[in-house]
Amino acid sequence: MNHExxxxxxxxxxxxxxxxxxxxxxxxxxxxxxxxxxxxxxCGGRGEAAAMNAMRAGKDVRIVALADILRDRCEExxxxxxxxxxxQVDVPDDRIFTGFQAYRHVIEASDAVIIANAAKxxxxxxxxxxxxxxxxxxEKPHAIDPAxxxxxxxxxxxxxxxxxxxxxxxxxxxxxxxxxxxxxxxxGLIGEIVAIQETWLxxxxxxxxxxxxxxxxxxxxxxxYHFHWLSGDDVPQTLIHNLDRSSWALGNAxxxxxxxxxxxxxxxxxxxxxxxxxxxxxxxxxRGVRVYAFCRTIDNCYNxxxxxxxGAKGRCDLLNLRITGxxxxxxxxxxxxxxxxxxxxxxxxxxxxxxxxLNNGDYMVxxxxxAVMGQLACYTGQALTWERVEQSNFYYPPxxxxxxxxxxxxxxxxxxxxxxxxTPGISRLL
Numbered sequence: 001m002n003h004e005x006x007x008x009x010x011x012x013x014x015x016x017x018x019x020x021x022x023x024x025x026x027x028x029x030x031x032x033x034x035x036x037x038x039x040x041x042x043c044g045g046r047g048e049a050a051a052m053n054a055m056r057a058g059k060d061v062r063i064v065a066l067a068d069i070l071r072d073r074c075e076e077x078x079x080x081x082x083x084x085x086x087x088q089v090d091v092p093d094d095r096i097f098t099g100f101q102a103y104r105h106v107i108e109a110s111d112a113v114i115i116a117n118a119a120k121x122x123x124x125x126x127x128x129x130x131x132x133x134x135x136x137x138x139e140k141p142h143a144i145d146p147a148x149x150x151x152x153x154x155x156x157x158x159x160x161x162x163x164x165x166x167x168x169x170x171x172x173x174x175x176x177x178x179x180x181x182x183x184x185x186x187x188g189l190i191g192e193i194v195a196i197q198e199t200w201l202x203x204x205x206x207x208x209x210x211x212x213x214x215x216x217x218x219x220x221x222x223x224x225y226h227f228h229w230l231s232g233d234d235v236p237q238t239l240i241h242n243l244d245r246s247s248w249a250l251g252n253a254x255x256x257x258x259x260x261x262x263x264x265x266x267x268x269x270x271x272x273x274x275x276x277x278x279x280x281x282x283x284x285x286x287r288g289v290r291v292y293a294f295c296r297t298i299d300n301c302y303n304x305x306x307x308x309x310x311g312a313k314g315r316c317d318l319l320n321l322r323i324t325g326x327x328x329x330x331x332x333x334x335x336x337x338x339x340x341x342x343x344x345x346x347x348x349x350x351x352x353x354x355x356x357x358l359n360n361g362d363y364m365v366x367x368x369x370x371a372v373m374g375q376l377a378c379y380t381g382q383a384l385t386w387e388r389v390e391q392s393n394f395y396y397p398p399x400x401x402x403x404x405x406x407x408x409x410x411x412x413x414x415x416x417x418x419x420x421x422x423t424p425g426i427s428r429l430l
Contacts, residue, residue, distance in 0.1 A: 036352060039065035039110035041103045041125055042117025043077040045206065046139055049341065050114045050169070051081055054137070055088045057345040058353075062088055065095040065109040067102035068117070069221040074098070099405045107132050112165070112352060118224040119144050119232055123151035124400040126166070130159045135352055137345065139169035141240050142368045144232025146430075147395035149369050156361025163357045167348040168364035170244045174347060175340035177321045177333040178245070185249055185318075189327050190311030193250060197308045198242035198293040201301065207271050217409045226273030228422070229396040229410050233275045235375040236368065239295040243374070244367035245307045245318060246283075246291045254366055255283040255291070255373070257385045262378035264421050266298045274411050274419040281374035293374060381424030394430050 038054055040047050043066055055061050063081060066074040074096045082089040097105040103125045107113055112135035115125045119141045129136045136159075143149040159166045172178050185193070208223040224230040231237050247253055260281035267277045277298050283291040309316040314325015321331035351358035373389045397410050411419050422429075 035060050035062040036349060037062055037064045037109065037111045038114060039063075039067070039106035039112075040077075040114045040116065041067045041106050042115065042139075043068035043070075043073045044116070046169075047114060047116035048077045048080065050116050050137060050139065050345070051077075052084065053341050053345040054114060054349070055081075055085045056342050057349040059088065060353075061349060062090055064090050065097065065106045066091055067097040067106045069098065069100075069218060071096060071098045100403050100407075101405075103128065107134055110134060112136065112348070115139060116169075118221060118230040119237065120148070120224075120230045120396070121400045121403075123148040123155065127151055127155040127158075130155045130162065130164055130166070133162060133164065135165040135348070137167045137169070137348055138364070140364075140368070141232055141236035141371060142168065142364050143372065144228075144230075144236055145372060145395045146369075146389055146392040148400070149365060149372060150393075152368065153361070153365045156359060156365065159361070160357070160359055163355075165348055165351045165358045166361055166364075167344055167351075167358060168360040169344070170241060170360075170364060170367060171340040171344050172241060172245050173248070173360070173363065174343040176343075177331050178318060178340075180331050180333065181316065181318055181321045181323070182248060184323055184329060185309060185311070185316050186251075189314065189323050189329060190309065190316050190325055191313030192287075193289055193309060193311050195289060195310045196246045196249060196291045197306070197310070198239065198246055198291060199295075199308075200238050200242055200305045201294065201296045201303045202238075202305070203299045203301075203303070204267065204272065204277075204297045209271055216412065217405075217407055220273065220409050220411075223271060223273060226271065226275050227411065227419075228274050231275070232372065232396075233279075233375050233379075234295045234297055235279050235281065235293075235378065236371040238297075239279070239281075239293055239374070240367055240371040242307055243283075243291070243293060243370045244363065246293075246309075247363070247367055247370060249309050249316075249318075250285055250289060252363060252366065253285055254386050255285050255370060257383055258283045258374050258377050259383040260374055260377040261381070261424065263424065268418060270413055270417045270419070272418075274421050276378065276421065279374070279378045281377060283370070283374065376429055379422040379424065380427050380429055384430070388430065392430050 068074045113129050114137045116139040123143045142152045206225050210219045220227045262276045262279035278296040281293045307318040323329040
C-alpha cells in the first residue's frame with residue numbers, strides 16, 4: 001500500500017467515525033489545555049466559510065486574526081462570524097491587517113492559518129506559514145502557474161520534515177459518499193475506465209464593481225476571480241475539483257499531455273477583467289484514457305456540474321453516488337456535499353490535537369498542475385506535455401513576493417474600458 005492509499009484508508013476510517021455527529025457541531029475530543037489560534041488570510045466568501053468550517057471542528061478553535069486587501073471586508077466578516085460563534089471569535093482591531101504584507105502578521109498571531117485569498121499568493125503564504133512552524137489549510141487552486149506549483153511542492157515537503165499539517169481545499173477527497181462510490185469504481189464495478197467527462201457550467205460569480213477613486217491594483221485584487229494573474233482563470237479556479245476527481249478515479253494518475261480551446265465570447269464589462277468565459281480541455285492519460293473537461297461562466301445558458309466516469313462494464317455518476325451498467329448500485333447516503341467542507345477541517349484539527357500530521361501535498365500538487373496545464377493549453381492553443389509543464393519556470397508576472405501596496409498591476413484597461421485577454425495561436429507563455 002503506497003503513501004496515498006494509506007492516507008486514504010486512514011481518512012476513510014476517520015470519516016466513518018466522525019460523519020454522524022458533525023451536523024450537531026461537536027468535536028471528536030474535548031478541548032485540550034489551550035485554544036488553537038487560527039488566522040484567516042482573505043476575507044471573501046470562501047475565507048468566511050472556511051473560518052466557520054474550522055470553528056465547527058471544535059470549541060477549542062479560535063479565530064484570532066483577519067487579513068484582506070480591504071479593511072471593511074475584514075470588519076464585516078468579523079461581525080458576521082462573531083454573531084454565529086460568539087465564544088470562538090477573538091479579533092480585536094489591532095489583529096485586523098490589510099495590504100499585501102498582511103499575511104505576515106496573521107501568521108505571527110496564529111497556530112494555524114486559513115489561506116483563502118487570491119490564488120496567486122497561496123504558494124508564497126503557504127511557504128511563509130510552514131517556515132514559521134504553522135499549520136495551514138490552503139484553498140484551491142493552490143497555485144496558478146508552474147513556478148507557483150513548485151513553491152507549493154517545496155512547502156509541502158518542508159511541512160513533512162517539520163511535522164506540520166497541510167490540508168487542501170479539494171474537499172471531494174473528504175466526502176464520504178464520493179469515497180464510498182470511488183471505492184466501487186476502484187473495485188471494478190464499472191470495469192476498466194475508458195473515458196471521463198468533467199463538466200462545470202455556470203453563470204459568472206463573485207463580481208465586484210469598481211469603487212469611486214479606487215486604485216487600479218486594489219480594484220483588481222478585490223475582484224480577483226476575473227483577473228488571470230490573480231486567480232489563474234476558470235480551469236484552475238473551478239474545474240480543478242473535477243480534474244482532481246478524475247485523477248483520483250484513475251489511481252492518482254497524471255496526464256501525459258493535453259490540448260484545449262477557449263476564449264471570451266460574451267463577458268464584456270471591466271468587471272470581467274482578463275479571463276476567458278469558456279474552456280474545453282482534452283487530457284490524454286495512460287492506457288489511452290481520455291478526460292474531456294468543460295467549464296463556462298456565462299449567464300442565461302445551460303448549467304451543469306458533473307463527474308461522469310465511463311467504464312467497459314458501466315458508468316459512474318460520481319456526484320449522484322450512482323453506478324449503472326452490468327451492475328447497478330446507489331449509495332444510501334444523500335448525494336449532497338455531506339459536510340465535506342466541515343470534514344476536511346475536522347481532519348485538520350484532529351491531526352493538530354493528536355500530533356499526527358496530515359499532509360495532502362501529493363494530490364494538491366498533482367491536481368493543481370493538471371488544472372494549470374489545461375489553462376495554459378487553452379490560452380496558447382498548443383498541446384502541452386506533462387513533462388514540459390512540470391519542468392517549466394513560467395509565472396504570470398509579477399512574482400507574488402514582488403507585489404506591494406503601491407505596485408503597478410500587470411494589466412490595464414484598454415480605451416473601451418475592457419482588459420486584453422490571451423489569444424490562442426498567438427500568445428506564447430511557456
